[in-house]
Amino acid sequence: MPAVSKGDGMRGLAVFISDIRNCKSKEAEVKRINKELANIRSKFKGDKALDGYSKKKYVCKLLFIFLLGHDIDFGHMEAVNLLSSNKYTEKQIGYLFISVLVNSNSDLIRLINNAIKNDLASRNPTFMNLALHCIANVGSREMAEAFASEIPRILVAGDTMDSVKQSAALCLLRLNRTSPDLVPMGEWTARVVHLLNDQHLGVVTAATSLITTLAQKSPDDFKTSVSLAVARLSRIVTSASIDLQDYTYYFVAAPWLSVKLLRLLQCYPPPEDTSLRSRLTECLETILNKAQEPPKSKKVQHSNAKNAVLFEAITLIIHHDSEPNLLVRACNQLGQFLQHRETNLRYLALESMCTLASSEFSHEAVKTHIETVINALKTERDVSVRQRAVDLLYAMCDRSNSKQIVAEMLSYLETADYSIREEIVLKVAILAEKYAVDYTWYVDTILNLIRIAGDYVSEEVWYRVIQIVINRDDVQGYAAKTVFEALQAPACHENLVKVGGYILGEFGNLIAGDPRSSPLVQFNLLHSKFHLCSVPTRALLLSAYIKFINLFPEVKGTIQDVLRSDSQLRNADVELQQRAVEYLRLSCIASTDILATVLEEMPPFPERESSILAKLKKKKGSSKLPDMDDSRKNVNGSSEHAEDAEVASKPPQFLLEELISTDRPHPSSSATMLPTRTMVPSHTFTDNLSVNSAPSSGASLLVDVFSDFSSAAPTEGSDEHFPRFVCKNNGVIYENQLLQIGLKSEYRQNLGRMYVFYGNKTSTKFLSFSTSVSTLQLNVQEKPVDPLIEAGAQVQQILNIECVSDFSDVPVLNIQFRYGGTLQNITVKLPVMLNKFFQPTEMTSQDFFQRWKQLGAPQQEVQKIFKAKNQMDTDVTKAKLLGFGVALLDGVDPNPTNFVGAGIIHTKTTQVGCLLRLEPNTQAQMYRLTLRTSKESVSQRLCELLPPTNAVPPATAAPLAELFTATLIWSWDAISLHRHMTSSKRGAIPALKHSGGRTVVGA
């Protein structure tokens, strides 16, 4: 049939294809196909003497039908028959059919393998290539088993044609990827390395790919390839006159081979041999230089190929991370590309800079481009480029530019594409936390996030802000104030209602002093959102209400009315109904004391890695997220993928667990564990309440997120945490890589009980764990502690403390244990200070002034002036003073900004009454503290304890006193005197005289 075999031989196929294309509808197409399938089937079945050409044609038609998306369940046998044809085109179609329609039918595989074997042995290079292609295309295990040992022989045989060598190399590479265990290493490996010296550049290209893959598997076997690769690269890059024939691509010398060689070099650290190293450096410099040369062609292919090599060279430079000079040049080159008119280059420059940002040598250089990157964020038309800009901003962020970057990301978020919003939200949340210097900024940022992109703020993000606020008492007042203000907006996002409900429920008292945010106002504000919220949020709000009942007895009636209403008590939702019933009942029957214990402030959360980070890592491949602290790849390029994956695979639930760790009634099971928590019936803030008890569950995940990421030393030693405990009783007192120690303590008169939690952060158990407390002035009784702490577990120890007389030395806890064979010794100061034995005392202003006067002896009064460390927030200060232990007395001091407090220190032998006054000077950002007690040593000691951080040293404090004397109108003596004289005239003021640092009344 000569006519038919013309025009590539398959006229019937062309007719069939155009028939299909002419079909007007899907149905017509299916009909035509079914007709054809029936035809082919009958041809295959009927006529035994089907010639090779017809077989080829029909197999090809079947292939076409399959590629259109229809199932093919016959014809495999005919295709296999074609494999043994000695006509090339028939064989070719047979192999194509097999490659596309892989079938796991074992009989067929045996036949196919047989045909491949014959072709490989045929010594006909075209047939051998077809066979090798088929192995590479199918790449199944059966094929690997059959040919993995044969192919290396073909590859290194002296008489193999170049084109077959190329195919053999890549075929082997393919098998090595799917079945690395089947590819034998052997004497052929040395000979493969020498293919890098081959005359034929095609062979070198294919061999380089193979060697790169094998070198990752066993770097030592292929070490010699480094010098050969450098030599080859050098010949391509540096010698201008070399004739590469057809391997020059648009005036660029062998770009594919260059890139592959550069890639191979990334498997190894920088060469140790100095001459080799300088040769490589020379190559890289030449590549960088070429970027500055005028292009040899205006074609985009020229610049693409040239820049492909350049980017690969930069990747190698970043990977080696050892030549500051090259790194900076690379960074400058990328900087140029950032403003290139080619969108592709801008995209790639942003991408490469991300990795450059994590090198210590180039981090600063990358930062200089911040304005360009921000501009890209604002002006790029292409969302994928903008996304790269976001990535780069994230990567280049550090303490110095975090505020700017976070602000830019926030403002971009307002208009960002929906597809990348969630990711930006996560990034902003992470940066805000990581680089928060003061946590008010952090709180503001997260609330902004919720405002701008509430729908994209995942639970992890708002859980996290609550965790942080609870753990950091310096931000609680501010957070309460800020959420209160944010909730004023007529339409606020439900996530904000959640955060607001939680925070006001915990810390609403800190802002309740202001009549504009009085308890009732707070409650009404929250409740105004109630009906618009989903069930989980409403459940959370109900919990906030019961907390309000404890915080503000005055709104108890209002809240009870709300709980009692039908819409609550008879709510269709079981959870809401149950909460309403239980909370109402609780509020009715429990005494104030019980209520206070039950609804106590949430204990601090165990500190650990932010789950947001884990979420972000999970969301994208970790390689896209260069983290300043962990992404430094090691020289071999085996970066911490495994670890990342581990972090990423953590169930997102774990944060929830910790949030609800104290949720739900644990009637008696945990009573021995945490007495103060057991009575917590439910301050359920989230749903999904499961049976999690104490926060020990996640101890192995504990990572201190608050530690300064950039500081070299981890937060070892307790001194850093110690001051925080002056005004609070619970929290983490100590943490290093191995161990975390948390405290929870209660005091009553002269007795105290401290629960010490030892958390093993490692994956190995601690043995021979023992502790001892050394103390000079206190009586401390230690309960025995378990000598074994399992990996990731937490054990508890109880210390009973008795205060005998007033004291200044704090007890010291010595801990000893074995970790992996070495003995660890840790010493922690326990925060048991004199003020812990305070009993707050309420008194009238008249009583107060009477006592104040009685304690007028010079040795009874102690005064100091110190600089405010944080923002001077009234609510925070109040909370601190309450935490210190005194009762705050309102309306005593005529100046409402001043604080007045009173309390009694209980010791076994005596009781010491204490009066306190704190005067803030907001202009100077200073405080003056005055303490009067009946005992000099107590006054001294208490004065040392406030403020709870290291304040201005006394030497500089003295002159500062003048700030106060100048601005003060009333001294306390004056007030009392003034009042006793019942003179309300301002005329009394001139009677006041100032003497020294103190203001006294003129006699």
Next chain:
Amino acid sequence: MCRSTKYQDKLRFLLLFSRQGKLRLQKWFVPTSDRERKKVIRDMIMLVLPRQPRTCNFLQWKDLKIVYKRYASLYFCAGLEEQDNELLALEVLHRYVELLDKYFGNVCELDIIFNFEKAYFILDEFLMGGEVLETSKFAVNVSMEQADTLQEVTQHFHHSFILHSLTLCLSVPLCVF
């Protein structure tokens, strides 16, 4: 699809589809299930077709880099491993178009429709297992011509008259040199 390991530089897949979203060629360089294939094809078409002209040729899709380029009525779209070189992948696409062009002479979409098997063969000469096998245009064509001469009837290859009667836009050459 399996998670990428470092330094595997290769294509995962290559797709050719028309502006109307018709798939013209698919090549998978790693084992991929039918379901996964369908999903990738659908996602790629949805991702690439709406893109504006003169935006960049690279996209991030899951853990893959997508590199695409439009030639006349056809989109050439490749999925790359994370560490691969995007610019070079762009030139892989271009070199493939050149090879098609050299073989067919002013190649157009119709050539690929009616001679799909040839398009696959040329691709096999150029790429193997997602790696560049032979970058020399000369060498690839020598190999293809050898194959043609091996046929019992040597033919002057060109699309037959039927092809020309079809829609014009499909016969726009992919590559203008």
